Amino acid sequence: MAAVAFERIAKRFGPTVVADDLTLRIADGEFFVLLGPSGCGKSTLLHLLAGIEPADRGVMRIGGVDVSAVPPQQRDVAMVFQSYALYPHLDVFENLAFPLRNRGLSGRALRAEVERMAGTLGLGALLAKRPRDLSGGQRQRVALGRALIRRPAAFLMDEPLSNLDAALRLEIREEIKRVHQTHRITTLYVTHDQEEAMALADRIAVLRGGSIAQCDAPEALYARPADTFVARFVGTPPMNLLPAALLAPPEAAAARLQGRDPASVTLGLRPQDLEARDAGAAGALEARVLLLEPAGGFTWLVADLAGTRVKARRADGARLAPGDTTRLAFAAGSVHLFDAASGRRLER
Numbered sequence: 001m002a003a004v005a006f007e008r009i010a011k012r013f014g015p016t017v018v019a020d021d022l023t024l025r026i027a028d029g030e031f032f033v034l035l036g037p038s039g040c041g042k043s044t045l046l047h048l049l050a051g052i053e054p055a056d057r058g059v060m061r062i063g064g065v066d067v068s069a070v071p072p073q074q075r076d077v078a079m080v081f082q083s084y085a086l087y088p089h090l091d092v093f094e095n096l097a098f099p100l101r102n103r104g105l106s107g108r109a110l111r112a113e114v115e116r117m118a119g120t121l122g123l124g125a126l127l128a129k130r131p132r133d134l135s136g137g138q139r140q141r142v143a144l145g146r147a148l149i150r151r152p153a154a155f156l157m158d159e160p161l162s163n164l165d166a167a168l169r170l171e172i173r174e175e176i177k178r179v180h181q182t183h184r185i186t187t188l189y190v191t192h193d194q195e196e197a198m199a200l201a202d203r204i205a206v207l208r209g210g211s212i213a214q215c216d217a218p219e220a221l222y223a224r225p226a227d228t229f230v231a232r233f234v235g236t237p238p239m240n241l242l243p244a245a246l247l248a249p250p251e252a253a254a255a256r257l258q259g260r261d262p263a264s265v266t267l268g269l270r271p272q273d274l275e276a277r278d279a280g281a282a283g284a285l286e287a288r289v290l291l292l293e294p295a296g297g298f299t300w301l302v303a304d305l306a307g308t309r310v311k312a313r314r315a316d317g318a319r320l321a322p323g324d325t326t327r328l329a330f331a332a333g334s335v336h337l338f339d340a341a342s343g344r345r346l347e348r
């Protein structure tokens with residue numbers, strides 16, 4: 001087990017800047033998630049740490065040791081690649097056994113470990129198969145098992161659940177979390193799925209254009225997004241963003257503007273905090289219903305609010321139809337305020 005650090009890392013592919021003076025410190029035993037849209041550089045950061053790809057500048061440390069010049073196989077990290085990378089000539093049993101044989105394990109002890117891992121990941125019936133005879137999801141589970149069976153200084157996982165169906169994804173996600181809680185091995189986990197990130201992480205770094213938009217605990221990212229990019233990226237459905245000139249800001253929010261021009265403000269409201277009420281309800285904003293999305297137990301409603309598309313909650317959606325007028329209500333305390341020009345959070 002070991003702390004992991006990226007210190008002032010720069011990396012580009014031709015004109016594409018993947019990292020620009022990026023610094024990240026991951027504590028020993030931490031489950032750390034790199035979250036960001038496709039192409040933002042998540043996989044590349046893992047490849048840099050694994051030593052598969054060289055950095056242009058900066059230092060990477062594992063357990064405090066500068067590993068920048070250490071060859072990949074000596075870095076003691078177990079990587080689950082986005083594209084699995086199994087040994088094609090070995091069956092599932094031997095793919096799982098490979099790291100154990102490297103560690104000097106054999107015979108009954110080895111068989112027991114392989115079978116336990118295979119059972120955990122639902123691969124028990126596939127041990128004699130070659131990778132080419134497996135489905136994408138099965139290959140992904142073998143790749144995950146081959147990493148989890150080791151006890152490295154750190155796990156590097158690149159979207160290890162992306163090829164699994166919804167039910168299996170939840171199941172294996174729980175398994176990953178359980179393994180982490182048991183062994184507390186430092187884990188650097190990449191995903192573009194914010195829900196997965198929230199469910200697994202001790203801390204999340206949201207990446208954008210070669211730098212870190214925000215690095216925080218899941219609850220803090222959700223409660224106090226640093227800018228409109230993070231606000232839209234974390235939480236489903238995404239936060240509604242409204243030009244504040246559309247609205248008379250509630251008193252509590254107005255107090256936080258600290259003399260700024262209200263016209264330059266973007267108001268953020270999570271769909272969960274925006275409640276659709278009957279037409280005529282007092283203290284609420286009039287909007288026109290565009291779409292209804294039943295969510296089981298309640299309904300998401302897409303509405304036009306003075307020219308901006310917003311999403312809101314409705315307890316009994318059955319009573320509304322597209323074209324209806326509704327009133328949208330929210331508590332003053334649920335409002336997020338951002339600078340309209342920079343997108344940066346204005347308060348708290």
Ligand SMILES: Nc1ncnc2c1ncn2[C@@H]1O[C@H](COP(=O)(O)OP(=O)(O)OP(=O)(O)O)[C@@H](O)[C@H]1O
Nearest residue numbers: 013016018037038039040041042043044045082192
């Ligand atoms: N070997 C390479 N040569 C040239 N460009 C590359 C190379 N690897 C990655 N890139 C570019 O660097 C950027 C970051 O790629 P990377 O694979 O790290 O993104 P990602 O965040 O993992 O995306 P995804 O979520 O789609 O997997 C992309 O613009 C990509 O096209």
Ligand SMILES: [Mg+2]
Nearest residue numbers: 042043044082
């Ligand atoms: Mg990737």
